[in-house]
Amino acid sequence: MFNLNSHNLILVAGSVVFRKAKNGRVSWFLIKDPQNKRWELPKSLVRKGESSVRTVLRVMGEQGGMNCKIIDEVDRIEDEVDYNGKKSPRRIVYYLVIEKSAGEVLGFEEFAWVDFSSGLRKLGLAREKEVFKKAKKQLENWLEKRKAKKTS
Numbered sequence: 001m002f003n004l005n006s007h008n009l010i011l012v013a014g015s016v017v018f019r020k021a022k023n024g025r026v027s028w029f030l031i032k033d034p035q036n037k038r039w040e041l042p043k044s045l046v047r048k049g050e051s052s053v054r055t056v057l058r059v060m061g062e063q064g065g066m067n068c069k070i071i072d073e074v075d076r077i078e079d080e081v082d083y084n085g086k087k088s089p090r091r092i093v094y095y096l097v098i099e100k101s102a103g104e105v106l107g108f109e110e111f112a113w114v115d116f117s118s119g120l121r122k123l124g125l126a127r128e129k130e131v132f133k134k135a136k137k138q139l140e141n142w143l144e145k146r147k148a149k150k151t152s
Helices: 052-062 116-122 126-151
Strands: 010-020 026-032 043-045 066-083 086-102 110-114
Touching (some): 010 052, 026 116, 052 086, 066 126, 110 116
Parallel strands (some): 010 086
Antiparallel strands (some): 010 026
16 A cells, blocks of 8 residues: 555655765666656655655665665646546655665666766656756765865
């Protein structure tokens, strides 16, 4: 069962996952939706009694084979979807997520680690491209703060 509140809001958690190589290169994790064949950011319905943060960590662990840490919330998107023949409000909460360690990716049929410009070209939805850009900016700010901490 997934999370529907009293207003029938469907809550979805999205992940903008990155990893940083020893040489400083950043790669981003994208998946290909098997139904519509579109590249997108990983997302999952939030289970009843589960937070969106917990959903991200669970999904990336179970399906992505990753141990992750959430850096910050990137964005929220509100829209409507058809659910059981009715329009229901949906909120997608996206988080900037760092891959701490990795195992085997089992739950995504097709996935790719890409650089930012390739990811921007691959993403199929304009709204996800905007989230992706915001996440990159947040990552740059986060890295600057970490760098400043180390030098002080």
